[in-house]
Structures are given as C-alpha cells and as structure tokens.
Amino acid sequence: MTEERFDYAKLGLKCGLEIHQQIDTNKLFCNCPSVLRSEEPDFTVLRKLHAVAGQTGEVDEAAVYESELGKEFVYQGYDTTCLVELDEEPPHEINKDALKIALQVAVFLNCKIIPISQIMRKTVIDGSNTSGFQRTVVIAKNGWFDTPYGRVGIETIGLEEDAARIIEKREDEVVFRLDRLGIPLIEVATSPDMKTPEQAKEAALHIGEILRACKVKRGIGTIRQDVNISIKGGNRIEIKGVQEPALIIKTINSEIQRQLKLLENKEKIKKEVRQALPDGDTKFMRPMPGAARMYPETDLPLLKISRDLINDVKKSLPKLKSEKREELRTTGLNEEMMKLILDEDKLEEFKEMLIVANKPKLIAKMLLIFPKEISSHEGVEKETIGGRLNKDALIFVLEALEQGKIDENQVKQVLTRVAKGTLPRDAILFKKQDSSEIEEAIMKLIKEKSGLNANAYMGLVMKEFKGKISGKEAMEIILKYMK
Amino acid sequence: MIVETGDYVKVKLVKEEYLGILLEAPKDEKGIILLKLDSGYNIGLDRKKILNIKVLRKAKEEKEEKISIKKQADKPNVAMILTGGTISSTLDVKTGAVKWLTSPEKLFQFYPDLFKHVNILKVEVPFMKGSENMSYNDWRKISKVAVKLLNDDNVKGLIISHGTDFLHYTSAALSFFLRNLNKPVVLTYSQRSSDRASSDASLNLECSAIASVSDIAEVMLVGHASDNDDFCYAMPGTKVRKLHSSRRDAFKVVNTTPFAKISPGYIAKISDYKTRSQVKGKVKLDDKFEEKIALVKFYPGMNPSILDYYIKNKYKGLVIEVSGLGHLAIGKEARYNLLPKIKEAISKGIIVCAAPQTIYGRLDPLVYSPGRELLNAGIIFLEDMLAETALIKLGWVLGHKEWAKSKEIVKEKMLENFSHEINDRLEE
Numbered sequence: 001m002t003e004e005r006f007d008y009a010k011l012g013l014k015c016g017l018e019i020h021q022q023i024d025t026n027k028l029f030c031n032c033p034s035v036l037r038s039e040e041p042d043f044t045v046l047r048k049l050h051a052v053a054g055q056t057g058e059v060d061e062a063a064v065y066e067s068e069l070g071k072e073f074v075y076q077g078y079d080t081t082c083l084v085e086l087d088e089e090p091p092h093e094i095n096k097d098a099l100k101i102a103l104q105v106a107v108f109l110n111c112k113i114i115p116i117s118q119i120m121r122k123t124v125i126d127g128s129n130t131s132g133f134q135r136t137v138v139i140a141k142n143g144w145f146d147t148p149y150g151r152v153g154i155e156t157i158g159l160e161e162d163a164a165r166i167i168e169k170r171e172d173e174v175v176f177r178l179d180r181l182g183i184p185l186i187e188v189a190t191s192p193d194m195k196t197p198e199q200a201k202e203a204a205l206h207i208g209e210i211l212r213a214c215k216v217k218r219g220i221g222t223i224r225q226d227v228n229i230s231i232k233g234g235n236r237i238e239i240k241g242v243q244e245p246a247l248i249i250k251t252i253n254s255e256i257q258r259q260l261k262l263l264e265n266k267e268k269i270k271k272e273v274r275q276a277l278p279d280g281d282t283k284f285m286r287p288m289p290g291a292a293r294m295y296p297e298t299d300l301p302l303l304k305i306s307r308d309l310i311n312d313v314k315k316s317l318p319k320l321k322s323e324k325r326e327e328l329r330t331t332g333l334n335e336e337m338m339k340l341i342l343d344e345d346k347l348e349e350f351k352e353m354l355i356v357a358n359k360p361k362l363i364a365k366m367l368l369i370f371p372k373e374i375s376s377h378e379g380v381e382k383e384t385i386g387g388r389l390n391k392d393a394l395i396f397v398l399e400a401l402e403q404g405k406i407d408e409n410q411v412k413q414v415l416t417r418v419a420k421g422t423l424p425r426d427a428i429l430f431k432k433q434d435s436s437e438i439e440e441a442i443m444k445l446i447k448e449k450s451g452l453n454a455n456a457y458m459g460l461v462m463k464e465f466k467g468k469i470s471g472k473e474a475m476e477i478i479l480k481y482m483k
Numbered sequence: 484m485i486v487e488t489g490d491y492v493k494v495k496l497v498k499e500e501y502l503g504i505l506l507e508a509p510k511d512e513k514g515i516i517l518l519k520l521d522s523g524y525n526i527g528l529d530r531k532k533i534l535n536i537k538v539l540r541k542a543k544e545e546k547e548e549k550i551s552i553k554k555q556a557d558k559p560n561v562a563m564i565l566t567g568g569t570i571s572s573t574l575d576v577k578t579g580a581v582k583w584l585t586s587p588e589k590l591f592q593f594y595p596d597l598f599k600h601v602n603i604l605k606v607e608v609p610f611m612k613g614s615e616n617m618s619y620n621d622w623r624k625i626s627k628v629a630v631k632l633l634n635d636d637n638v639k640g641l642i643i644s645h646g647t648d649f650l651h652y653t654s655a656a657l658s659f660f661l662r663n664l665n666k667p668v669v670l671t672y673s674q675r676s677s678d679r680a681s682s683d684a685s686l687n688l689e690c691s692a693i694a695s696v697s698d699i700a701e702v703m704l705v706g707h708a709s710d711n712d713d714f715c716y717a718m719p720g721t722k723v724r725k726l727h728s729s730r731r732d733a734f735k736v737v738n739t740t741p742f743a744k745i746s747p748g749y750i751a752k753i754s755d756y757k758t759r760s761q762v763k764g765k766v767k768l769d770d771k772f773e774e775k776i777a778l779v780k781f782y783p784g785m786n787p788s789i790l791d792y793y794i795k796n797k798y799k800g801l802v803i804e805v806s807g808l809g810h811l812a813i814g815k816e817a818r819y820n821l822l823p824k825i826k827e828a829i830s831k832g833i834i835v836c837a838a839p840q841t842i843y844g845r846l847d848p849l850v851y852s853p854g855r856e857l858l859n860a861g862i863i864f865l866e867d868m869l870a871e872t873a874l875i876k877l878g879w880v881l882g883h884k885e886w887a888k889s890k891e892i893v894k895e896k897m898l899e900n901f902s903h904e905i906n907d908r909l910e911e
Binding site for chain 2: 045046047048049050083086087088089090114115116117118120121122123125130131132133136137138156158293294295296298301302304
C-alpha cells in the first residue's frame with residue numbers, strides 16, 4: 001500500500017461520490033418495520049431466478065455477470081416479513097416518511113426537486129432481491145455544496161430499496177435474510193467535481209453530516225460510500241463500499257497507482273466496478289452497469305411531488321450539527337462536552353434536562369460521563385445502564401436535587417444505585433440515623449486538630465463522610481463545635 | 484419532424500432542458516410526457532410547461548430478432564394456445580407499452596424452460612385478452628381450436644396460457660366442452676410478469692410441459708403448489724379456484740386433491756384420473772351453451788326484487804351462492820323472505836341451483852328445515868360443486884335443448900359427475 005501523493009491536477013483526477021444511507025422508517029414499499037433480526041428464521045422460502053432476455057433487445061452486461069442463474073435461493077423470513085418482500089404482493093405506495101426525509105436531504109443540498117418521476121426497476125439477478133430487481137426512483141437533481149477546496153455539484157438524489165442480506169453461500173444455493181430487503185436508502189450522487197482525494201473526503205464528511213441531521217439509521221452497515229475515479233487516459237472506475245470517509249484518500253491513491261501501472265504497461269483500463277477493501281485497496285467486482293438495466297415499475301403510479309409537500313419539508317428541516325453546536329455553545333459547555341453530546345446524539349435529552357435545572361455541566365456528566373464510569377466500576381452492561389438511566393430517571397434525580405432531597409455530590413451515587421436496579425424513588429433516600437455518629441466524629445476531629453478554619457474542617461469531614469452527609473449539614477455541625 | 488415515441492429528443496421548458504428518449508406515458512396520465520434520461524431513469528414532464536420538443540435522433544427501426552428454435556426431434560410434440568394475460572405479455576421499454584408475446588420464437592426467448600421437455604409443434608392464437616374480458620364466445624373459440632389440435636396425431640398434449648383472474652371459469656368450460664378427452668389439456672398462468680427474473684411463469688410452464696406429455700387425459704390447471712419455486716400441482720379443471728389475489732400459488736383445489744405433483748424432475752400421481760388408453764376415438768366438441776344464466780350471491784338483508792331482473796329478462800338458470808349447509812332468508816325472522824320470489828322464478832321456468840358460498844364443504848339441505856323448504860320449492864342443491872363451476876355447468880346443461888326441455892333431466896344432469904365437479908367423498 002502506498003500513501004504517496006500525486007500531482008492530481010496533472011493527472012486530471014476527477015472523483016465523484018455515491019453515498020447510500022439507510023433511512024430510519026418502515027420499509028420503502030411496504031409497512032414492515034426496518035429491523036435486522038439475529039434469531040433463527042420463522043420460515044424459509046425457496047426461489048429460482050431466470051434469465052430475462054430481450055427486455056430492451058439488449059441484456060445488461062453487469063446483470064448477466066452478477067447473475068447466479070441456475071442457483072437456488074433460500075430466503076429467511078420473520079414475523080417482520082410480509083408478502084411484498086417475498087415478491088408475492090405488489091409494492092405498496094412509496095413510504096411518505098422516507099420520501100420526506102429524502103426531500104430534506106435534497107433541500108439541504110440545494111437540489112431541484114423533480115416534480116414527476118417514475119419508480120424504476122433495476123435488474124439485479126444475484127438473488128439479493130426476491131423480485132429480480134431493485135426499485136429505485138430519482139427525486140431531485142442539480143444541487144451543490146461547498147467544501148474548503150471548492151464547490152461540488154450534486155447530480156441526483158434518489159430513493160431505493162436495500163437488498164436482502166447474504167447469510168450463507170453454499171455450492172448451488174445462496175441463503176439470504178429478508179430483514180434488510182426494502183429498507184429505504186437515500187442515494188446521493190455527486191458530479192465528478194472533486195479534484196483531490198482530500199476534497200473527496202471533505203465532501204463525504206459534509207454529506208454525512210447532512211444525512212445524520214435527518215432521521216437516518218446509525219451504526220455499521222447503515223451508510224455505504226462508493227467513489228468514482230477517472231484520470232487522463234484512463235476510464236471511469238466505480239469503487240463500491242468504502243467503509244469510512246477516512247479511507248477515501250487511501251483508496252483513491254491506491255486506485256490511481258493501479259491505473260498508472262496499467263497505463264505504463266500500455267494496458268487498456270476498462271470501465272468497471274471494483275470493491276473497496278478495508279486496507280484501502282480494491283478488487284474487481286463486475287462490469288459497469290448500463291441504462292439497459294432500468295425499466296419502469298409498472299405496479300406503481302408516477303411519483304408526484306407537490307409544491308405543498310416541498311414547502312412542508314422546507315418548513316420542518318432538522319438542524320445541522322454545526323447549528324446545534326452553536327446552540328450548545330450558549331450554555332457554556334466546553335468543546336469536548338459539546339462534541340460528546342452531539343456525537344452521542346443527546347442534544348434533545350440535554351435540552352429537556354436543562355429546563356429542569358440550569359446546570360449544564362452536571363447534566364452533561366449525568367448523560368455522558370457517569371453512565372460510562374458506573375459501567376466500568378460496577379461491571380453493569382452498557383445496555384442495562386442505558387435502559388435504567390433513561391431520560392425519565394435522570395430527570396427524576398435532577399428534580400430531587402432541585403428540591404433539596406439530595407445533594408449535588410450524591411448524584412453519582414444515586415445514579416449508581418439506579419444503574420444497579422434500585423428504583424429512582426428509593427435511590428434518592430439516604431440514611432439519617434448515622435448523623436449522631438458523624439456529629440461525634442466531627443466533634444472529636446475539631447478537638448484533635450484545633451485551630452483550623454471552618455473550610456479546612458469541612459475538607460477533612462467531607463473526605464471521610466462523602467455521600468453520608470450533605471455539605472450543608474456538615475458545615476452546621478462544624479460551626480456548632482468551633483464556637 | 485414528427486415526434487414519436489422512441490425518438491431521442493430535447494425537451495425545452497422555461498428554465499431548463501432535458502435530453503432523453505420519449506416514452507409512452509401511462510394511459511391515465513394524458514397531461515404528461517415521459518422521458519427516459521441517459522441515466523436510465525424515467526421522469527415525467529407537464530405538457531403545459533413544455534415550450535418545444537426537438538428530435539435529435541429518430542428511433543431505430545426495430546429489427547425483429549431472428550431467433551430460430553431448433554427442431555427437437557427427440558422430444559415429444561405438443562401444441563399451445565395463447566389467450567393473453569400476464570403470462571403472454573411483455574413490456575416494451577422503448578415505448579412503455581405492453582405487448583403480447585404471440586410467436587413461438589418470442590415464447591422461447593422469454594421462457595426457454597418450456598422447451599426443455601417438449602417440442603412446441605404448433606402455436607395458435609385465437610385471440611389475446613385478459614380473462615376478465617372473456618365470455619362464452621371465447622371459451623368456445625378456445626375449445627374449437629383445442630379439439631382441432633388434440634385430434635392431430637402428431638400432438639401429444641395441449642398447453643393453454645391464460646390470464647389468472649377468471650382462469651377457473653375457462654378450465655370449467657373446457658372440462659365440459661371437450662368430450663371423450665384422450666390427451667392432457669393443461670391450462671397455466673403467471674402471477675409475476677415475464678420481465679422479472681423471478682417470474683413464476685417459468686416453473687409453471689416447465690411443469691405444464693411435463694403434464695402435457697403425461698398420461699393424465701384430463702383438463703387440468705398447472706401452477707405453483709406453494710410460494711416456493713420447487714413444484715406445481717396438476718389440479719382438476721372443475722375443482723380449482725383462485726383463492727389469492729397475488730401469490731404464486733393463487734389457485735387451490737377445493738374439496739378434492741390434485742391429480743399429480745410435478746417438479747422439473749418428476750411427476751407423482753396423487754389421485755385418480757383418466758388415462759390416455761382408457762379413452763377410444765377422437766376428442767369431441769360439445770360447446771352448446773345457454774348464456775341466459777347468472778350467478779347470484781345471497782347476503783343477509785338481500786331484497787328479493789333483485790331476482791325480478793332475471794325473471795323479467797327471461798333468464799333460464801340461476802346459481803345462488805347460499806351459505807351454511809344451504810341457507811337463505813326465508814323464515815319469519817327475516818326482513819325479506821326470499822322464498823316467494825324463488826318460487827315465482829321456478830314457476831316461470833327458471834332452473835334455480837344452490838352452490839356453497841363457503842367454498843369449502845358440501846351443501847346438505849336436509850339438516851335444517853329452511854333447507855328442506857328450499858328443496859321442496861325446487862332448488863337443485865349442487866353438493867360440493869364450486870359456484871363458478873356450477874354456473875358454467877348450468878349454461879352447458881341448459882345449452883342442450885334435449886336436456887333443457889325437462890326439469891327432471893336438467894336436475895339429473897346437474898348432479899351427474901361429468902368431469903370431477905362433484906366429489907362424494909370429502910376427506911377434509
């Protein structure tokens with residue numbers, strides 16, 4: 001692997017991005033929930049796919065290359081699967097929520113919405129779609145956004161169905177799981193405007209930020225980045241599935257290296273699709289698909305996006321992370337805390353808790369720091385903690401603090417109790433019967449170390465009795481015996 | 484230059500222009516122009532917003548692909564009748580229009596699996612239409628062509644492709660029209676269009692080909708047995724019904740079992756059927772039919788005056804879908820008592836039959852008194868016969884003048900088992 005830099009201008013490097021992001025709604029063409037399943041399937045269905053010759057008079061090269069004709073496909077289904085995913089019922093009308101989210105992204109990226117579009121079938125015969133095609137529709141075009149290295153155009157924004165997950169590949173049989181099939185994907189395709197790998201990375205980060213501002217799925221496998229690359233004398237190469245923006249630079253450089261080597265040896269660079277590897281390298285996947293692959297989804301009417309819907313979307317745009325950061329800055333939190341809140345998507349909880357008590361630092365700790373510390377100190381599973389220290393529990397504890405039922409330095413102890421399974425209303429109760437013992441101990445301490453000021457005694461007392469007595473009570477006792 | 488679908492055009496709007504291939508817009512979208520962009524995506528443009536359309540490149544003359552089907556001398560000869568439906572249609576992507584697949588070459592192109600087991604000797608296309616648009620005339624046309632093909636000694640069997648929705652009416656009609664049947668007559672369909680790699684037509688046709696050269700000398704419907712692409716059932720033409728609007732295994736046998744289970748590798752007998760050698764002589768056409776018949780579904784609260792239409796228009800026969808073991812509203816509790824109107828219809832010479840609305844199970848008018856009253860009024864209770872089959876059978880029986888002249892003969896014929904339509908031993 002080389003990390004060397006090239007004279008990209010001289011090479012005539014042109015990069016484009018195609019980003020696919022799962023939307024967090026029910027499925028695109030049926031009302032099944034978009035949840036991935038890990039249990040044993042409830043049922044399986046056996047299917048075969050057949051050659052589809054002569055649709056346009058030409059058969060798509062890529063479709064044939066990928067085809068697993070003659071193979072049997074086993075599809076795993078669950079109680080979250082319906083006849084649509086099984087290719088046993090026509091698609092329902094497009095999911096309006098998913099459409100709205102895709103339109104939000106289109107508005108953020110300054111695109112022109114296409115008012116009338118046709119939902120298309122893209123031939124896919126590797127078995128990953130029960131129907132033999134993927135439904136896809138273009139909803140917007142001609143957008144743009146700026147990067148520090150210059151403006152990048154958006155060619156199209158589309159909505160499409162995700163494919164079934166491959167579970168097992170046997171000799172003459174492939175096993176797929178239907179849970180992922182039909183999850184809405186938004187597809188953002190840029191123009192080949194990026195002239196350096198750095199710009200491509202910046203562009204990917206920018207698009208990623210916009211996507212995450214909208215209601216999209218998070219986590220591994222929910223976003224997939226493809227990079228198109230061409231250099232002078234070469235041909236357009238599409239690299240599928242670059243895992244993260246950080247790998248984009250490495251992947252582009254490695255592809256340039258490969259093409260230069262081919263050119264040096266006077267070999268022709270073929271238009272093709274390559275697969276991104278985790279180390280930044282690529283490998284051949286299939287020939288480039290053509291327009292012959294697409295034909296209309298005749299089971300659905302034309303998709304019409306009204307002025308009203310567009311206006312509706314414009315009015316309800318979510319806030320971008322940069323806007324949220326500005327909002328957070330007014331609370332006086334430090335950069336690190338702000339980043340944590342935004343990265344862990346806790347802004348809404350934070351704002352809600354801030355209404356209960358104007359203690360931004362404590363709230364940030366309650367949301368982000370304490371749960372992690374409790375998890376590692378007490379050995380409680382993160383998921384369990386997340387469930388127990390939910391927003392309602394945190395707000396309850398915060399209210400108890402505001403009402404003087406507990407002290408600020410008791411908050412972590414309360415949260416620890418809750419995390420370990422105590423109900424919040426019990427967790428805020430502290431034993432009072434020890435107070436006479438504590439008072440005796442304080443009296444003894446003042447006698448032994450006479451002559452110190454009240455604050456010094458306070459420090460010593462709190463060191464010993466932290467959590468057992470509130471600061472206010474301790475000070476009262478200290479002042480009583482110092483007289 | 485005249486702009487035609489298939490042309491590569493430039494469409495100019497006020498603020499922008501689009502390049503693409505002009506397509507045929509859906510029939511219900513007259514105000515829209517459909518364009519295939521270079522990316523392959525189709526978009527619609529409002530006609531009112533278009534300033535002009537310029538042809539950049541005329542559509543290429545479509546060259547009919549020359550596909551030759553090899554003579555397969557080693558395989559048995561069968562004949563095919565195409566009648567329409569999803570199985571015989573394909574989408575012309577260039578124009579967006581639906582086209583019929585009417586030649587053996589086109590069939591071969593889309594359904595090569597059909598040709599694995601048989602040699603398609605002849606293809607006849609009496610008409611092309613969806614099954615909902617068919618009537619007695621069409622059933623007669625199909626059966627006329629069928630008899631001609633079946634009596635050709637070179638033909639071992641017959642495959643008929645058909646729309647699904649009312650396929651069981653056609654299969655019932657052929658079951659009665661084709662007498663002295665000595666070869667397989669296989670009706671098949673598809674629920675998923677031919678453009679899909681997942682089309683169910685492929686397995687249905689392959690299994691139909693196997694059925695058409697089998698020993699089953701019956702009219703049968705061959706289609707998916709379940710939603711798996713593994714095997715089909717051969718189902719009696721009179722005992723089958725579409726029971727699902729979209730699944731591959733839309734057709735189910737009712738009140739009986741399939742003749743056989745067929746997969747691309749084997750055929751296994753399930754229940755008794757006539758075999759080729761049991762029938763001597765030629766296939767005979769008996770397509771006499773009385774069209775003044777109707778199927779009426781009873782529902783609670785039904786107004787008897789509905790039957791006035793049939794009485795006034797001199798209908799010859801009615802099949803009423805009754806429920807339970809054979810019930811209609813005729814008691815004192817009923818808002819409308821149907822009995823007087825039914826008696827009136829019968830007195831005017833209308834043959835009134837009853838078939839089960841429940842689909843599954845047999846009628847038995849003797850169990851409850853309303854049933855006995857209806858029986859006494861002269862209603863013919865058709866045992867476990869499907870209502871759709873009953874309608875076709877009634878038309879066929881009444882079409883025979885020598886039978887129709889006597890109510891007794893009509894009753895006798897309606898209850899005679901011609902083609903498995905009555906099963907006197909229900910096992911489920």
